[in-house]
Amino acid sequence: MNRLLPVVLTALCLLCGCGGDDGVINIAFEAGETCPEEIKTVISDYYKGKDIVFSEAERKDLSVNNYDVVVKYINMTTNTGYGVWKSKAIGYENVCAAGYDDYRISSDFSGKKAAVYGDFNLSDYTAVVDDCEYTEYADMDIMISDIKEGAVDVVLCLTDAAETLKAAEPQLRINDILDSDIYEYVVISEDSGLIAEADKVIGD
Numbered sequence: 191m192n193r194l195l196p197v198v199l200t201a202l203c204l205l206c207g208c209g210g211d212d213g214v215i216n217i218a219f220e221a222g223e224t225c226p227e228e229i230k231t232v233i234s235d236y237y238k239g240k241d242i243v244f245s246e247a248e249r250k251d252l253s254v255n256n257y258d259v260v261v262k263y264i265n266m267t268t269n270t271g272y273g274v275w276k277s278k279a280i281g282y283e284n285v286c287a288a289g290y291d292d293y294r295i296s297s298d299f300s301g302k303k304a305a306v307y308g309d310f311n312l313s314d315y316t317a318v319v320d321d322c323e324y325t326e327y328a329d330m331d332i333m334i335s336d337i338k339e340g341a342v343d344v345v346l347c348l349t350d351a352a353e354t355l356k357a358a359e360p361q362l363r364i365n366d367i368l369d370s371d372i373y374e375y376v377v378i379s380e381d382s383g384l385i386a387e388a389d390k391v392i393g394d
Contacts, residue, residue, distance in 0.1 A: 214241045218257040221246040225261050226280060228391045229377060233259060236384050254380055263373040270378055275385040278392045279374035285315040286352040288362045289337070289344035295369050299344065305333050307347040307355070316346075316370035334359050 215237045219225045234242060252260040254274055263283060270276050287293035299322040306312050306326045318324070325342065327333040330351075336342045338359070345355060345362075352364045377388045 214243060215259070216257045217242060217244050217259045218247045218252055218261070219244065220252060220262040221248050223263070223375070225375075229261060229280065229388060232387050232391050233377075233384065236387050254378060259377060259379040259381070259384065261375070261377050263375050264378075266372050266374050273380055275379055275382045277377040277385050277388040279376060280392055281375050282372055283315075283348050283375070284372045285310075285312065285346055285367050285370045286349060286364055287344050287346055287367050288352055288355050288364050290361060290363065291343070292363060292365065293344050294365050294367065296367060302343040303341070305337065305342040305345045307333055307345055308351050310348055312346060314371070315373075316367050330354065330358065337362070 217233055230244070247256075247260075249262055252262045254260060254271075261280075264270070264276070266279075266282075287298070293299065296317040296319055299319045301321055303323045303325070306324050307328075307330065312318060312324070324346075327336075333342070333345060334355070337345060346367075347355065356362055356364050377385060379385060
């Protein structure tokens, strides 16, 4: 039995990865999102001398259990877990309401016709109201025409699109939906040193 113990321990070390740092750092970004070049640079500089592998993954698969560093959108209230650090926010994404009337909370959409503009899943950000008729739009000009003509009552979109919409139609009122979830794009890692370096370039 004593002779088998070293063999068993060696096998466990190989399986569990306790054989030491292999020098490869796996970095994952959220698929379909653009990570700022300065963030890529700070990660590369921090791990200089090691092999760095950058890859994309779906949001649900981005975890420090799978990668050394992840850069992803998370809900601002999300607990990243014990021993895991997150940087300052790279940028915020919030869902906004644009209309000629005042829309501030999800229940304001009851009985209304809402345009959903942009490639995002509304239910990820806010409650979907049962008696609201939602229509997805990919063309902003058509959507603006429809809201001007009263074919839709309110437009739901992310922050950047809301600014473009306001510039195109100044009469619209733009509000953050107060009961929506706000997401931040952050760097997450178990390495607090990396997070400190990321925070230097992200700023306040």
